[in-house]
Amino acid sequence: MTGPLAVLVADRASLTPVEIVTAAGDDLPVLFVLDHRTDDRLRTVAEALAPTVHADFADAEGCAAVIAAAGAGAVTTFTDRLCPLAARIRRERWPDKEEQRRRLVAAGVSRVRSAVLDHPEQVRPLLAEWGGGVVVKPVDGVASAHTWLLRTPADVDAFTAGPHRLFAEEFVAGLPGTASLPADYLSVELVGPLAFGTDRAPLAAPCRETGLMWPTSRPESVVARLVATAGEALAALGAGPGSYHVELKPGVDRDEIIEVNGRLGGFVARAARYGADVDVGRLALDVAAGASGAPASIAWRRCVAVMLFPAPQGARRISRAPDRRSLGRRPGVLAVDEVRGAGEPCDWRRGTDDAVATVWLAGADHRELWDRFRDLADHLHAAFAFTGEHGEAVTGDWPACLR
Structure with missing residues (x-):
């Protein structure tokens, strides 16, 4: 890579600006790219840490021009909602939740039924048809915000949609976890060739994440199978080299994809520092910059x-x-x-x-x-x-x- 690595920066990211520059060190130059509407607090922090440019995040071509003018050689982000923008700047396409599910089903990687809702009341016939439950979330939702798991008519009665365009998916129960962690889902973290699992604590109502644990307590054979499933999902989505956070539910006859996120998973870098003395943040930056040499696994102490x-x-x-x-x-x-x-x-x-x-x-x-x-x-x-x-x-x- 020639020139700095451009990082699209916003709130609610899996790496903060401080963590990014710390991981980059003195040998990997980074360029922060902020939306011109960014609040003053984040702007002040970013500008104090690294060279910073401003662009209109609603204009992918304009962002690409600003980044090119600054001499950056590659672009990445650690913010979920900016993954589609980073992909467009790289001349790729990162699908939203609706298109993700469509591609996964078409490729045979997923069997989950889904629908875009024009009105909240459309949940009722879906619940009757699908039977096991319906997960409803904003099409561009992140961090469990405005997300519901509806399993009974009473749940639907309590459901309030808000102003968001909604996406509904069939709820699929996964295999229960170990005795020390009963949650039925987990995630696979992929950073170049590096792959490992993250366990989850049980959800809080109506569908909120409450905790993450490392390393996964699932057997190695199960983790290997889940990593392979995650790889199949990335292939179906046309994902290139990079960092990905793939949520899955282990199944009896096959595993099921919950969703694929085109960035490093939240809390993952810090967990690896605490538990394995590995700088996953730096590995993610290196992968984004086109460098090779990341390990395929890490040893948790x-x-x-x-x-x-x-x-x-x-x-x-x-x-x-x-x-x-x-x-x-x-x-x-x-x-x-x-x-x-x-x-x-x-x-x-x-x-x-x-x-x-x-x-x-x-x-x-x-x-x-x-x-x-x-x-x-x-x-x-x-x-x-x-x-x-x-x-x-x-x-x-x-x-x-x-x-």
Whole structure:
């Protein structure tokens, strides 16, 4: 590659600007590309860290011209919603959720039925036809935001669509996980030739992610099969070399793709630093820049997890919260990224971005990590209190599913 690596930067990314420049070091020049409407906070941070240019993210050709004028030799992003833009600048096409599913089904990689909804009431006949459940999310949704799992007519009654164009998919149950992690799905992280699995904690209502764990507790043979399935999905989508985050459900006769994301998975780089002393962020940058030499696997020296503790679905404000110091003293806690305070608003519709506490944990093995994860969930459940839209007390039962 000649010239710097251009990185399209926005909020809600799997690598922050600080993490990008830290991973790049002194030997891999990067160029930050920001939308001209970027808020001042992100603009100030980016400009302080690396050469920065501004473009109109609604104009792919204009972005490409700005990047070319700056002399960049390649372009990438760590923000989910910017993956289609990065692909267009590279003269590729990254499909949205609707087109992804269509291509996967056409290639025989997926059997999941799907539909775009013109009106929320269209969910009812889909639930009746598909039977097992319907997952509804915005066509361009990210981070579990505005995502619903509807399994009964009562769920549909409670469903509120919001202003988004909606995409519905048939719900498919995966094989239960191990005794130390009952979630029925996981993800495969692909960074060039490097591939490994990420376990998931059980979802919170109506369909929110609550935690990730490394390394996967699934048997090596299952992981190898899931990596192969992820590779088939990338081939069906016409994906080129790069970093990908593929969510899957293991099945009895075949595995099923949940979705494919065209960037490094969230929290993955930090997990690899904590648990394996591997700089996956740097590997992802090298792959984007066209370099080779990434390993095919990594060796984990301990198990790590990040908990995204959810407020109850009906909560709208935090009325009581733990202090950061007390959380830092819980068994196995490595870092407390965030703990939101009493009086702050909360809203499940923001998905994982609305987690009221984000905490990293470590354990010597899967069992110890899982015990510490459950201990922390129980502690947070007791320490937080919430009120609803009209000031009434609201309680949640998410930690109960961890038992």
